[in-house]
Amino acid sequence: MAENQKQKLAADGWQLRANPMNVDKIRNLTDVELSHQQRELADQLFKMKFQLKMGQTESLKKIRELKKDIARVNTVMRQKQLAGGNGAAVESKTAAAAPEKKAARKGLLRRKSK
Numbered sequence: 001m002a003e004n005q006k007q008k009l010a011a012d013g014w015q016l017r018a019n020p021m022n023v024d025k026i027r028n029l030t031d032v033e034l035s036h037q038q039r040e041l042a043d044q045l046f047k048m049k050f051q052l053k054m055g056q057t058e059s060l061k062k063i064r065e066l067k068k069d070i071a072r073v074n075t076v077m078r079q080k081q082l083a084g085g086n087g088a089a090v091e092s093k094t095a096a097a098a099p100e101k102k103a104a105r106k107g108l109l110r111r112k113s114k
Contacts, residue, residue, distance in 0.1 A: 021073075026072055031080065041073065049063065
């Protein structure tokens with residue numbers, strides 16, 4: 001990207017990211033900071049997609065990185081949500097439902113008729 005384009009984006013409030021976020025840094029953020037980071041990344045992704053559609057940029061790599069960063073933030077938020085609540089109860093429900101789902105996929109279970 002040319003220097004004048006970088007300066008123009010910086011003047012408009014755009015932030016160019018050189019490397020993806022580190023998971024350790026994300027895990028150290030609070031819940032409020034995580035939600036703020038998620039919104040900020042979603043806004044950046046929207047702007048990048050908009051620029052791509054308008055033909056102003058061809059930075060597919062940056063869009064991919066933003067998507068991955070959003071996924072990282074969502075994953076950490078979900079992990080904290082499960083750890084904060086009763087994680088054992090959630091795991092036991094999924095563990096009990098797993099054999100039933102597996103049998104249903106194989107066609108061993110059928111719906112009960114009324």
